[in-house]
Amino acid sequence: MSNQPLPAVPYLKIPGDGSPYLEGQKCGSCGSTFLGERSVCSKCGARDQMSAVTLPNSGKLYSYSIVYRSFPGIEVPYISAIVDLDDGTAIKGNLINVEPDPANIAFDMPVEVVFADALGRKDADGNSYLSYFFQPKT
Amino acid sequence: MTDAYIVGVDMIKFGRFPEKTVPQIGAQAALMALDDCGLSIQHMQALYCGNLGQASGMVGQRLLQEIGQTGIPVVNVANACATGATAFREAWASVKAGLYDVVLAVGVEQMGKGLLGGAGGKTGIPKEGLMGSGTMPAVFAEAGMEHARHYGTTFEQFAKVSVKNHHHSTLNPKAMYQIETPLEEVMNAEMISYPNTKLMCSVNVDGSAAAVICSEKKARELGLMDRAIKVRASVLASDPWQERDLVMPDVNSCTQKAAKEAYEMAGLGPDDIDLIELHDCFATAEILHYGNLGICKQEDAGRMIDEGEVALGGRIPVNVSGGLLSKGHPLGATGIANIYEVSTHLRNEAGARQVEGAKIGLTHVIGLGSACAIHVLERAS
Ligand SMILES: [Zn+2]
Numbered sequence: 001m002s003n004q005p006l007p008a009v010p011y012l013k014i015p016g017d018g019s020p021y022l023e024g025q026k027c028g029s030c031g032s033t034f035l036g037e038r039s040v041c042s043k044c045g046a047r048d049q050m051s052a053v054t055l056p057n058s059g060k061l062y063s064y065s066i067v068y069r070s071f072p073g074i075e076v077p078y079i080s081a082i083v084d085l086d087d088g089t090a091i092k093g094n095l096i097n098v099e100p101d102p103a104n105i106a107f108d109m110p111v112e113v114v115f116a117d118a119l120g121r122k123d124a125d126g127n128s129y130l131s132y133f134f135q136p137k138t
Numbered sequence: 139m140t141d142a143y144i145v146g147v148d149m150i151k152f153g154r155f156p157e158k159t160v161p162q163i164g165a166q167a168a169l170m171a172l173d174d175c176g177l178s179i180q181h182m183q184a185l186y187c188g189n190l191g192q193a194s195g196m197v198g199q200r201l202l203q204e205i206g207q208t209g210i211p212v213v214n215v216a217n218a219c220a221t222g223a224t225a226f227r228e229a230w231a232s233v234k235a236g237l238y239d240v241v242l243a244v245g246v247e248q249m250g251k252g253l254l255g256g257a258g259g260k261t262g263i264p265k266e267g268l269m270g271s272g273t274m275p276a277v278f279a280e281a282g283m284e285h286a287r288h289y290g291t292t293f294e295q296f297a298k299v300s301v302k303n304h305h306h307s308t309l310n311p312k313a314m315y316q317i318e319t320p321l322e323e324v325m326n327a328e329m330i331s332y333p334n335t336k337l338m339c340s341v342n343v344d345g346s347a348a349a350v351i352c353s354e355k356k357a358r359e360l361g362l363m364d365r366a367i368k369v370r371a372s373v374l375a376s377d378p379w380q381e382r383d384l385v386m387p388d389v390n391s392c393t394q395k396a397a398k399e400a401y402e403m404a405g406l407g408p409d410d411i412d413l414i415e416l417h418d419c420f421a422t423a424e425i426l427h428y429g430n431l432g433i434c435k436q437e438d439a440g441r442m443i444d445e446g447e448v449a450l451g452g453r454i455p456v457n458v459s460g461g462l463l464s465k466g467h468p469l470g471a472t473g474i475a476n477i478y479e480v481s482t483h484l485r486n487e488a489g490a491r492q493v494e495g496a497k498i499g500l501t502h503v504i505g506l507g508s509a510c511a512i513h514v515l516e517r518a519s
Contacts, residue, residue, distance in 0.1 A: 008263060035384050043379045063287060063386070065279030066332035067271045071253065071264075080270035080331075082280055082386050092270040092385035102332060107287040121263040129263050 001126050008118045008131040011035045020115040020130060022055040024089050033089040057113040058137060059085035066100045075119075083111055083134050097135040110137040140353045142233040143366040143518060145240075146175030147482075149347035149475045151312045152466035155248065158344075160192050164246030165204035167346035167471070171242070175350050175362055179206035182350070183238035188215045188225030188245040189470040201244060216470075218505025219419065220374070221245060222347065223473025227372045227511060229351045239356035245475070246346040247468035254342070270385075275331035275339050275420060277506070281389060282333060282422025285439070291425060293333040295440040297324040299421040300338045300463055302449050307460025309450075309491035314343050314466035324421075338421035343466030347474035349481075363518055367481045370498070371403035371514035377507075389423065392510040393430035393502065400500070401432070404514040408432040411454060411514075412496040413483055415476035417504040418461040427502060428456070431512075450491060458483070458491045473511060476501040484517040 007014055014020045024033040029046035033053060040047050063082045070076050081095035095111065098104050111134040118129035148170035155163055164187065172178060179202075187198030193216035202212065217224040222245025229243035254274045266272055285291045301321050307313040319327075319337050327335040357366050375396040377388045401407050408431065416431065418424035425443065429436030433454050434447075442448050448456040459465050459479040462472060480499035482488045493499075501513045 006262070008265070008268065032381070042383070062382070063280045063284040065271065065276045065283060065334075066329070067267070067273070067276050068328070068332070069253065069275070069330045070267050070271060070273060074264075074267035076267070078267055078271075080276050080280065082270075082284075082382065084382075088381065090382035090385050094268065094270060102293075118263055118268055121268065123263050131268055 005117065005128040005130040008129040010037065012130065012132055014130060022091070022113065022132060024053050024055045025050040026053045033087060035089065035091060055089055056086040059083045059111055060108045061095065061105070061111055062090065062107070064095060064105060066102070079105065081134055093132055093134055095134045111135060112137045139234050140236060140355065142230050142369045143352050143354060143357045144349050144369065144477070144481055144515070145352045145357055145362040145366050146171040146177065146350035147348070147478045148174050149312060149471070149478045150345060152314045152343040152345035152468055155344045160189060160195070160197055160246055160248050161200035161204050163248060163344055164189070164197065164201045164244050164346045167246070167348040168201060168205055168242060168244050171348035171350050177240070177350060177360070179208055181240055182208070182210060182242045184210050184229070184232060184241040185212045186215060186225040186229040186241065186243045187212060188221040188473065189247060190216050190218065190221050191247060191249070197246065198244070217509045218507050219417065219469050220473060220503045220505035220509035220511045221470040222475070223501070223503045223511030223513065224374060224509065226349055226474050226477060226513070227374055230369055230372045233351050233353050240350065240352045242348065242350055243474060244346065244348040245471040245473055247470040248344045249342040249468055251342055271331065273331065275334045277387060278420035278423050279331040279334045280386060281426060285426055289437045289439065291440045294321070294325065295443050296333050296421045296425060297321060297335070297338060298443045299418065299424045300324045302443065303418060303457050303461035303463045304337070306450055306458045306491060307464030309489070310460050310465065313460040313464045314341055315464045316460070334420050334422055338463070340419045340462035340467040343468050345466060345468035345471040345475065347471045347478050349474055349477060365485050366518040367484055368516045368518045369513060370516050371400040371512070373400040373403060373512045375399070375510045387506045388508055389504045389506070390426060390430055392508050393427055393504065396510040396512040397431045400512040400514050406498065406514070410498055411500050413458060413480060413493040413499045414454065414456045414502065415459060415479050416456060416502040418457055418463050419467055421463065424456065424461070431500065431502060450493065455493050458493060473501070473503045476503060477513060477515065480515050484515060
């Protein structure tokens with residue numbers, strides 16, 4: 001078992017020194033950015049043009065749903081959000097620190113990416129995980 | 139190339155049949171489609187069988203064990219919710235190419251109850267509810283809210299899709315549910331994933347549908363042109379690259395692409411279409427496709443539902459079968475069931491829900507991931 005929390009997804013990076021961050025891959029040919037590892041660009045088909053980039057920690061809410069029914073054991077309601085980060089990369093996650101009511105949620109509201117424990121979820125070996133969330137930008 | 143015609147087509151009334159096997163459920167519709175044109179399994183030169191739940195289970199061959207093992211080639215097809223339509227299209231293509239004169243396409247599914255959607259990977263920790271939701275009601279809610287952000291579409295307008303389709307279902311004896319649901323009832327039903335309430339989600343059911351597809355020469359030879367339905371266009375598209383693909387499955391661009399190609403292949407436009415069966419897996423989904431299929435501008439989709447243009451008796455009736463919302467959505471069967479519905483109207487055999495004077499109809503299904511299949515059908519005589 002690891003003493004340190006593990007990243008909940010591979011594109012969440014936890015450096016030994018410094019703050020966690022999200023990593024994308026940018027195509028050197030067409031400039032598109034992607035979450036996660038890849039060697040071929042799905043937009044333009046360029047091969048071996050991908051390089052890692054640190055994704056910005058701020059963006060805007062693109063779309064959402066308020067989830068009231070989920071799988072057993074999942075706490076509801078929560079806001080499932082699609083966010084466009086400032087560099088144009090789209091990412092999905094929970095929008096937190098907002099009452100789950102459409103009256104409180106506006107398209108294009110500025111949000112920031114925050115890193116926190118993965119809601120207490122542990123894997124079969126007892127490891128803790130670090131995840132990312134969105135919250136309204138103050 | 140020869141023209142291809144549907145000469146026999148039928149579906150079973152969708153429901154829950156836990157006591158039956160998948161091939162048994164599929165065999166029912168297969169026999170009904172054969173009876174619809176008076177042919178037997180001995181006439182069929184190939185079987186194209188769509189099923190998702192047992193995609194590696196040789197469902198087509200097992201289906202032939204139920205209705206006659208004639209040794210014909212069997213192709214088993216899986217393509218998410220476009221599975222049935224893809225099996226139909228493969229059958230169509232084989233006739234169109236002159237490989238066979240008469241073939242059978244079957245779509246069948248046996249579903250459990252409950253939520254569909256990804257619960258996350260097998261390693262690490264579950265991602266559902268931690269990084270948004272991968273459940274289907276939420277995914278299609280997010281797609282609907284994207285329409286809302288661009289065009290101001292409201293919760294009430296989405297809910298009206300269910301009111302309309304559930305009303306249509308009261309006229310369709312083959313729908314799983316045939317119940318009127320007034321607007322307040324739809325909007326006040328249990329919220330599953332805003333803005334989709336329980337009455338705005340399609341029903342998981344078991345079901346099957348089948349079609350016999352025939353070349354023009356063979357259809358004339360067999361004397362089957364009277365009730366034949368001409369396949370004017372058959373198009374399958376995957377989702378072209380979109381900037382939010384990795385986090386937001388795209389049902390729009392593949393529908394737009396397939397629609398454009400289908401109108402070109404059929405040599406007509408959206409104004410020529412008399413009725414549409416489209417993929418209303420959720421009420422939010424239906425609204426997206428009015429614009430995607432070109433029957434109105436994207437920004438007019440809300441108005442289309444407000445003004446009843448897409449209701450039976452309106453300018454272009456959509457989902458007069460009751461749609462997936464009330465008919466039920468057995469994934470692998472849905473595509474052929476939609477073809478059955480439109481064919482039935484074109485044959486003027488749809489009874490109380492008949493779209494008067496229907497000559498040309500369109501069917502549309504979307505499999506998330508994504509696959510879009512569109513067929514344009516026309517009465518032959
Ligand atoms: Zn590229």
